[in-house]
Amino acid sequence: MNWTIRQEYPSDYYAITELHALTFSYSYGMGEAVLVNILRARSTFDPELSLVCELDGQIIGHILFTPQPIRIQGSTYQGLILSPLAVHPNYQKQGIGSALIEAGHHRALHKNFALSVVLGHPHYYVRFGYQGKAWMDEQVHIPLESIYTDRIAVVRERRIELGDIPSFSLMWEHLHASSPLALIPGSSIQDWISPGAGTISTALLIDEKLSGYIRYSSTDPEKISFIVAQDSHSLLLIANYFKQKLNPLTASHLSLPLPATSYLLERFGTTFDVNISTYAEYMVKILEGPHHSKLHHHFTAFEEGSIPRGSIIWPVEFDVC
Known part of the structure; x- marks a missing residue:
């Protein structure tokens, strides 16, 4: 398939909302669709990190990386929250999710973000360099x-x-x-x-x-x-x-x-x-850049137990899910 990955535009909002409503069918609500709309209202929202996959004029995939400062061992890093990721049910398992994640990481690297966190399936996200049990x-x-x-x-x-x-x-x-x-x-x-x-x-x-x-x-x-x-x-x-x-x-x-x-x-x-x-679904990816070595040391120490893991309390926007 000859799809295109690009940043979202306001004209895409309806299609993105519909996509998330179709994709996340585990409950009677549509929390992820609401979540995206609320995260857009954040002062840190970056439309260049909200990516869509388009095929023949149809939005068939969407991923959002939300900028989020993160405190680690007394230092502050510019991080990202990966959530949500959606692929239209008719186009799943065709590499669209992978392409969206990799495109997002590429943009994050060029914007000098240090790491990305996600609450996600460990067998899936480990393929993109995420490691589990990153917090508790x-x-x-x-x-x-x-x-x-x-x-x-x-x-x-x-x-x-x-x-x-x-x-x-x-x-x-x-x-x-x-x-x-x-x-x-x-x-x-x-x-x-x-x-x-x-x-x-x-x-x-x-x-x-x-x-x-x-x-x-x-x-x-x-x-x-x-x-x-x-x-x-x-x-x-x-x-x-x-x-x-x-x-x-x-x-x-x-x-x-x-x-x-x-x-x-x-x-x-x-x-x-x-x-x-702690759970395997608590995942982090350390992005290449000037902080990679230091952050790798921190998360290795967390994994080995030489220093305690920290805890993540999600921003208020995630209360809608």
Whole structure:
């Protein structure tokens, strides 16, 4: 087949949305189609990294690489998130996906990106230089009986405001200054407010002072996906507030997506358990360039266990999937 791979144009948006709706049929929704539209609204969106495969005027494939700064061992690198990739069901297993990935990598290399991350099928993406188990999920499980405070404080949630963002970013920096691996949140209000219908993202106030940020499931407050706090005492008060949201008949712990070594947990001593898991689908590709050797060393050390893997918390846009 004589197809063409090129960057997307606004006139392609309808066809790209339809393509993703056709391709991802594992649910009743069309999360990937919505995801692409939301990622286009990011300040970092680069249309030259949103590629389509066109055949006889029809869009039969699409791939999106989203620029994403990544913190690795205290240094910041310009990285990419590969998601999503779609090939029309009538044209799959004909090399279109491979051609889109390779074209994207070629453009990324010329734009001086250092690495690309994807949550993908390991037997497929390894063919393009991706390696699995590149990061981990880490949760601390704090027994509810260990969450108590003598201080009387009023903790409440409110809608995120533009003026909150610098404080959120500073809290994140204190938490992840030397993180093995973390995605750096953006500085726009839309980088902190989730578009997911099932996700609540709020500012946390303690005695009317901005003291934290949290993202959690609207139907199950036990499922907290992101949290930062001003300090360890603020986290204790926030944890005590969320403890009241849980059903005491079914919940025994509060789970937080924090590194077990975080200074935010010092008020809890050694009372919490840690759950760590990693999967072959957690994949990274180190691109050729000035940072290749250093990054290769880091990820080899992760694989060998000489330094701990970091954790990736996906940007708010991915809450729609």
